[in-house]
Amino acid sequence: MKPEERGPYLQSLLEQKSTGEVREYFASLHPSDVADLLEDLNEDERLWVLSILPTELASESLAEMEEAEHPGELLTRLDPDRVDELVAELADDDAADLIGELGPEEQARVLSTVEGGDEIQELLEYPEETAGGIMTRDLIAVPSGHTCGEALDEIRRQAAEMEDFYSIFVTDRNGNLRGVVSLQDLVLAQPGTPILEEVEDPPALVSVETDQEDVGRALSRYNMASIGVVDPLNRLVGRVTFDDVIDVIEAETTEDILRFAAVSDEEEVRGGTREAIRSRLPWLIANLGTAALAASVVWYYQDTIDAIVTLAAVMPIIAGMGGNAGTQALAVTVRRIAVADESLTERWRVVGKEVVVGLVNGLVLGGILALAGLFLAGQPMYGLVVMMAMWGNLIVASFAGAFIPIFLESLGVDPAVASSIFVTALTDLAGFFLLLGLASALLL
Amino acid sequence: MKPEERGPYLQSLLEQKSTGEVREYFASLHPSDVADLLEDLNEDERLWVLSILPTELASESLAEMEEAEHPGELLTRLDPDRVDELVAELADDDAADLIGELGPEEQARVLSTVEGGDEIQELLEYPEETAGGIMTRDLIAVPSGHTCGEALDEIRRQAAEMEDFYSIFVTDRNGNLRGVVSLQDLVLAQPGTPILEEVEDPPALVSVETDQEDVGRALSRYNMASIGVVDPLNRLVGRVTFDDVIDVIEAETTEDILRFAAVSDEEEVRGGTREAIRSRLPWLIANLGTAALAASVVWYYQDTIDAIVTLAAVMPIIAGMGGNAGTQALAVTVRRIAVADESLTERWRVVGKEVVVGLVNGLVLGGILALAGLFLAGQPMYGLVVMMAMWGNLIVASFAGAFIPIFLESLGVDPAVASSIFVTALTDLAGFFLLLGLASALLL
Numbered sequence: 001m002k003p004e005e006r007g008p009y010l011q012s013l014l015e016q017k018s019t020g021e022v023r024e025y026f027a028s029l030h031p032s033d034v035a036d037l038l039e040d041l042n043e044d045e046r047l048w049v050l051s052i053l054p055t056e057l058a059s060e061s062l063a064e065m066e067e068a069e070h071p072g073e074l075l076t077r078l079d080p081d082r083v084d085e086l087v088a089e090l091a092d093d094d095a096a097d098l099i100g101e102l103g104p105e106e107q108a109r110v111l112s113t114v115e116g117g118d119e120i121q122e123l124l125e126y127p128e129e130t131a132g133g134i135m136t137r138d139l140i141a142v143p144s145g146h147t148c149g150e151a152l153d154e155i156r157r158q159a160a161e162m163e164d165f166y167s168i169f170v171t172d173r174n175g176n177l178r179g180v181v182s183l184q185d186l187v188l189a190q191p192g193t194p195i196l197e198e199v200e201d202p203p204a205l206v207s208v209e210t211d212q213e214d215v216g217r218a219l220s221r222y223n224m225a226s227i228g229v230v231d232p233l234n235r236l237v238g239r240v241t242f243d244d245v246i247d248v249i250e251a252e253t254t255e256d257i258l259r260f261a262a263v264s265d266e267e268e269v270r271g272g273t274r275e276a277i278r279s280r281l282p283w284l285i286a287n288l289g290t291a292a293l294a295a296s297v298v299w300y301y302q303d304t305i306d307a308i309v310t311l312a313a314v315m316p317i318i319a320g321m322g323g324n325a326g327t328q329a330l331a332v333t334v335r336r337i338a339v340a341d342e343s344l345t346e347r348w349r350v351v352g353k354e355v356v357v358g359l360v361n362g363l364v365l366g367g368i369l370a371l372a373g374l375f376l377a378g379q380p381m382y383g384l385v386v387m388m389a390m391w392g393n394l395i396v397a398s399f400a401g402a403f404i405p406i407f408l409e410s411l412g413v414d415p416a417v418a419s420s421i422f423v424t425a426l427t428d429l430a431g432f433f434l435l436l437g438l439a440s441a442l443l444l
Numbered sequence: 445m446k447p448e449e450r451g452p453y454l455q456s457l458l459e460q461k462s463t464g465e466v467r468e469y470f471a472s473l474h475p476s477d478v479a480d481l482l483e484d485l486n487e488d489e490r491l492w493v494l495s496i497l498p499t500e501l502a503s504e505s506l507a508e509m510e511e512a513e514h515p516g517e518l519l520t521r522l523d524p525d526r527v528d529e530l531v532a533e534l535a536d537d538d539a540a541d542l543i544g545e546l547g548p549e550e551q552a553r554v555l556s557t558v559e560g561g562d563e564i565q566e567l568l569e570y571p572e573e574t575a576g577g578i579m580t581r582d583l584i585a586v587p588s589g590h591t592c593g594e595a596l597d598e599i600r601r602q603a604a605e606m607e608d609f610y611s612i613f614v615t616d617r618n619g620n621l622r623g624v625v626s627l628q629d630l631v632l633a634q635p636g637t638p639i640l641e642e643v644e645d646p647p648a649l650v651s652v653e654t655d656q657e658d659v660g661r662a663l664s665r666y667n668m669a670s671i672g673v674v675d676p677l678n679r680l681v682g683r684v685t686f687d688d689v690i691d692v693i694e695a696e697t698t699e700d701i702l703r704f705a706a707v708s709d710e711e712e713v714r715g716g717t718r719e720a721i722r723s724r725l726p727w728l729i730a731n732l733g734t735a736a737l738a739a740s741v742v743w744y745y746q747d748t749i750d751a752i753v754t755l756a757a758v759m760p761i762i763a764g765m766g767g768n769a770g771t772q773a774l775a776v777t778v779r780r781i782a783v784a785d786e787s788l789t790e791r792w793r794v795v796g797k798e799v800v801v802g803l804v805n806g807l808v809l810g811g812i813l814a815l816a817g818l819f820l821a822g823q824p825m826y827g828l829v830v831m832m833a834m835w836g837n838l839i840v841a842s843f844a845g846a847f848i849p850i851f852l853e854s855l856g857v858d859p860a861v862a863s864s865i866f867v868t869a870l871t872d873l874a875g876f877f878l879l880l881g882l883a884s885a886l887l888l
Contacts, residue, residue, distance in 0.1 A: 004787060030647045032665050036785065156632055164626065164669070182608065183627050188600055203474045220694070221476050223687035225608070225669055242686040243667040246693065250664075253697045254779050257704065261775030261864070262768060269780040276801045280772050284805055287768055288812060291761040298757040305749070305756045312749045312756045313742040316763060316872055317735045323767075324706065324731055324865050328724050331705030335698050336713040341480065343448055357720045361728055368732060420705070420864065421768050428760055 006033070007040050014045060019052050026053055031060035038062075039069050047077055050086070059086040063094035068268040072101030080113055087114040091163070093136040093244070096123040131215045132208035134248065135229045135238035140165045144178040148198060149191030155183070166225040166241065170199045175235035177205065177228060205230055208237060213252055216245040255416070256338065260331070262287070262419035283421065290425035294319075294432055301436035304444060310377065311439055314369075314386055318435050321365055322393035322427030327420045329354045329401025337405060337415050344410055351402045358398025359391075366390035385442055389435035396430040397423070450477070451484050458489060463496050470497055475504035482506075483513050491521055494530070503530040507538035512712040516545030524557060531558040535607070537580040537688070540567040575659045576652035578692065579673045579682035582606055585613045588622040592642060593635030599627070610669040610685065614643045619679035621649065621672060649674055652681060657696055660689040699860070704778065706731070706863035727865065734869035738763075738876055745880035748888060754821065755883055758813075758830055762879050765809055766837035766871030771864045773798045773845025781849060781859050788854055795846045802842025803835075810834035829886055833879035840874040841867070 006029075013022050026034050026049070034053075038046050038061060050058045065071035075083050075098060087095050087110070099107055099120060107124070111117035119137060126132025140158050142151045151168070159165060167180045179199030189198050203222035206215050206229055219227045219242060229238040255265040267279035298305070298315070305311050333350055336342075370387035374380060400423055405415035450473075457466050470478050470493070478497075482490050482505060494502045509515035519527050519542060531539050531554070543551055543564060551568070555561035563581060570576025584602050586595045595612070603609060611624045623643030633642050647666035650659050650673055663671045663686060673682040699709040711723035742749070742759070749755050777794055780786075814831035818824060844867050849859035 003785075030666060032647075032667075152631065159628055159632065165628070166669070183631065184603055184609065187596065187627065187631065188603065203476075220687070220690045222474060223476075225610070225686065242669065242690070243664065246664045246686070246690065249690065249693055249697075250783060253693075253700075254783065256697075257701060257775050257779050260701065260704070261771045263772045263775055267776065269776055270784055273797045273800045276776070276797065277804050280769070280801065281805050281808060283772070284765060284768060284809055285812070288761070288765065288809060291764045292816075294764070295757040295761050298760065299754065302753050302756070306753050309746050309750050310743065312746070312759070313739040315756070316742065316760065316876070317732070317739050319760060320735045320738070320868065320872060321728060321732065323868065324728060325724070327705045327864065328707045328727070331701050331707055332711065332713060332720070335701050339694060339698065340714050341447075353717045353720065356717045357724065360721050361725050364725060365728055365732060368729070372736075420771065424764065424767065428764060432760070 003033070003036075006037055010037055010041075014041075022049065023052055023054070026057060026061075031057060032064045034061035035064035035066075038065060043074070043077070046074060050074060050078060051082055055085045056089050059089035059094075062086065062098065063090055066270065067097075067101070068270045070101060072098040075099070075110060076102065076106050083110060084114050087120075088116070091136055092116065092119055092123060092138060093134065095120050100124055100128070126208055129212045130208065131206045131210040131212065131229045131240055132238070134212055134215070134244050135208070135240045137238045138162055139169055139226075139228075139236070139239045140167075141169045141171045141236060142195060144170050144172050144196055144199075146195045147191065148186050148189040148193045148195055151181075151195045152186055152191070155186075164241070167202075169228055169236055169239075170195055171236055177202075177230065177234075177236045180228070202228060206240070207232070212248045215240050216248045216252075219245050220249075256334070259414075259416040260334065260419055262421040283419075287421050287425060290422065291428070294425060294428035297429060297432040297436065301432075301440060304436050304440040307444055308382075308439060311435065314373070314389075315432060315435060317369065318386070318389050318393055319428045319431035321390060322397040322431045323420075323424040324397075325358060325361060325394045326397035326401040326423040326427045329357070329398045330405065330420055330423050333402045333405050334415050337409050344406075347406045347409070351399065351406060354398040354402035355395060358395040361398075362391040362394025365394065381442060385435070385438045389431065389438055392434045393427055393431040397427045400426050447477070447480075450481055454481055454485075458485075466493065467496055467498070470501060470505075475501060476508045478505035479508035479510075482509060487518070487521070490518060494518060494522060495526060499529050500533050503533040503538075506530065506542065507534055510714065511541075511545070512714050514545060516542040519543070519554060520546060520550050527554060528558050531564075532560070535580055536560065536563055536567060536582060537578065539564050544568050544572070570652055573656045574652060575650045575654040575656065575673045575684055576682070578656055578659070578688050579652070579684045581682045583613055583670075583672075583680075583683045584609045584611075585615045585680065586639060588614050588616050588640055588643075590639045591635065592630050592633040592637045592639055595625075595639045596630055596635070599630075608685070611646075613672055613680055613683075614639055615680055621646075621674065621678075621680045624672070646672060650684070651676070656692045659684050660692045660696075663689050664693075700778070700782065703858075703860040704775065704863055706865040727863075731865050731869060734866065735872070738869060738872035741873060741876040741880065745876075745884060748880050748884040751888055752826075752883060755879065758817070758833075759876060759879060761813065762830070762833050762837055763872045763875035765834060766841040766875045767864075767868040768841075769802060769805060769838045770841035770845040770867040770871045773801070773842045774849065774864055774867050775845075777846045777849050778859055781853050788850075791850045791853070795843065795850060798842040798846035799839060802839040805842075806835040806838030809838065825886060829879070829882045833875065833882055836878045837871055837875040841871045844870050 013025060034057065038049060062071050099110055111121055140155055142154050146154060155168060167182055169180055170178045172178055180202045181195060181199045185198050204218040204227060206218060206227055208229055208231055226239045226241045228236055229240060231237045254269055258265055258267060262283040264279035267275055366387035369390050370383035373386045374383040409415045457469060482493060506515050543554055555565050584599055586598050590598060599612060611626055613624055614622045616622055624646045625639065625643045629642050648662040648671060650662060650671055652673055652675055670683045670685045672680055673684060675681045698713055702709055702711060706727040708723035711719055810831035813834050814827035817830045818827040853859045
């Protein structure tokens with residue numbers, strides 16, 4: 001069955017309320033696909049399906065649902081015994097994500113009844129966007145005194161309950177990490193070899209407080225499937241796996257693109273109308289202020305426009321092209337900061353590069369516009385003013401597009417907050433000032 | 445040593461030209477860190493370091509270098525015997541990436557001498573952005589007739605040369621995939637169990653022609669560490685691992701953000717000035733045309749501006765706010781298309797949502813501006829014109845920001861080409877037309 005046929009088929013099953021067939025149908029699907037189908041159902045249907053599905057499938061599907069669909073809230077409406085069953089089947093990090101959505105009282109109520117509630121509670125205490133907030137405590141740890149054979153027996157014991165562990169952590173009696181070893185190397189080694197002869201230093205470790213973006217950077221830099229997380233006493237307390245990192249990268253990308261366009265990062269891409277209005281209106285109102293500033297420059301030069309009314313037609317060209325060039329420089333610089341590991345000195349050189357780009361592109365665009373102006377208006381001086389305004393504004397635009405994010409980064413502020421809206425406001429201001437100021441000085 | 449101290453320390457070692465110390469220093473680092481250091485050296489230094497490093501470290505570091513630094517070209521300047529050694533150590537996909545950078549003649553020359561050249565040649569024949577272009581042919585495949593114990597022996601044989609294999613593919617005599625099994629499950633199983641009792645259907649497979657973005661989507665959707673790649677005859681020919689997918693996601697994100705800001709996706713984020721000018725100037729020149737169109741509306745209404753010159757100051761506010769609201773709607777919609785699996789019907793509903801957002805935000809902003817206009821100019825009719833223009837332009841902006849990318853997607857065009865520049869051009873045009881048209885009809 002094609003993915004788009006699944007929904008209608010499910011609807012026909014739901015109408016018949018045939019528990020057996022619904023169960024059987026879902027059992028043939030991956031939890032991620034079940035989650036997609038659940039997202040298209042109404043709340044009563046979701047609750048009914050979750051109550052009849054095999055527990056493992058129900059809990060994994062719940063974990064795969066989009067955050068925007070608030071899967072955690074379903075836990076408050078299901079039968080408490082069923083909630084216990086579902087939470088017991090979940091990986092601890094998935095359980096923490098679901099329960100973390102609830103209000104404090106509901107959290108306490110769910111956590112007090114479920115098995116392992118204390119451990120989930122501990123995970124909930126780490127801030128959401130840190131290694132602690134995304135890690136799982138389920139990992140394979142083998143004592144450093146073991147041989148490879150003993151380690152394999154230990155792994156067989158520990159791994160029975162675990163989906164994928166990727167690497168095996170070797171710890172001493174204080175819980176400090178002595179190294180990692182892959183199952184592959186253990187299987188290939190002689191059973192009698194001490195495990196410490198097979199361990200390697202992991203290429204990177206992170207601490208519980210590490211920002212999730214940095215966790216992703218370390219894991220992706222060293223091509224690790226999972227990365228260990230240590231507490232302030234350097235004891236191994238969890239691990240983050242590549243699939244969490246892929247989710248983080250997706251979320252951070254969305255955040256960067258939305259911020260770039262001045263949309264609050266609280267807006268869910270799949271969110272509703274009300275949320276969209278709430279998240280965007282404050283930015284637009286703030287921008288009304290900066291736009292008024294640009295408008296006041298025009299207001300100030302009213303007499304100039306009154307004398308040469310065609311300037312009103314040139315104004316948006318100068319301002320708009322500046323906005324576009326500034327947005328280009330901003331996008332490249334913000335992205336460069338996000339992906340390239342560079343020193344601050346190297347970064348500042350980017351500003352120089354962008355100014356040169358602005359100088360060249362501004363000269364070309366200014367030249368084209370001057371020729372057009374000369375052709376239309378027949379006045380060389382008019383062409384010169386237009387060219388100088390365009391040239392100047394492109395230099396301002398390129399400088400601002402590169403300088404602002406690098407400056408913010410050097411202050412420790414996320415450079416992605418340098419949204420294109422504010423660069424555009426600046427290039428409007430500069431463009432009007434250059435064009436009208438030069439015109440009033442040279443043409444009147 | 446902190447990462448930023450590595451460069452200066454290496455420079456001091458290079459000045460002394462002490463082979464032993466340079467080797468020893470690099471041997472303590474991860475290939476990704478060596479790659480970073482190599483990127484800061486000049487070509488002669490790079491070649492010298494690559495010739496003295498242990499072969500495995502040299503080849504892995506070469507594979508980790510940024511594409512923008514053209515590591516492949518180093519292969520054409522190294523001693524041919526050394527090239528053979530380095531390529532022999534590389535994973536086949538990394539070798540194909542490096543050799544793929546070279547011109548056809550150099551490719552043929554390198555491939556004719558190195559071991560396994562034919563296999564690298566085969567990988568090079570797949571388009572770069574497909575599963576075939578990013579996959580490796582190195583994988584563990586076990587005959588479906590084996591027991592778990594026999595399979596483990598087979599894996600020990602095949603895995604000696606391989607870094608990480610994540611899953612074990614089980615194939616029949618025609619090379620068709622019968623299922624996958626994890627090393628973990630094999631180790632836990634009784635040695636005498638037929639392997640077919642332990643295999644599972646993989647949650648997804650891709651074909652050699654699958655676009656790399658879809659490969660990433662499948663792997664991330666089903667949390668797979670590696671995904672099998674099949675040829676048109678459904679034979680297993682390779683696999684793509686999560687680390688390749690993370691690289692793809694990063695590259696695609698950069699592409700989306702740059703396109704959003706109308707920067708050609710050929711521009712490398714870390715590229716030089718000349719490349720930046722070449723990649724951005726064509727977009728700016730194209731936009732000069734759209735800006736001229738908006739300017740012509742102003743030109744057409746010259747008499748209106750001549751009569752009420754303060755309109756020139758209001759123009760950029762109406763146009764600018766429309767541009768910002770359009771950019772917001774565009775960013776959210778483009779990102780929604782990128783991350784959410786939705787039917788086209790669901791997508792079209794997004795246009796409706798955005799129009800409502802525009803209606804509400806436009807009314808609020810128009811209201812604020814009308815009150816300011818009333819206060820400053822004291823004319824109710826003037827306030828009404830300003831309000832209606834703002835309101836109308838925000839509706840146009842929201843509609844365009846959502847409609848354009850969804851329309852492009854429905855035509856099979858990448859919605860990310862709907863750059864903010866063109867939405868801004870449209871809102872300039874609509875803003876000027878609404879403001880000046882209404883003013884000329886109602887105020888003159």
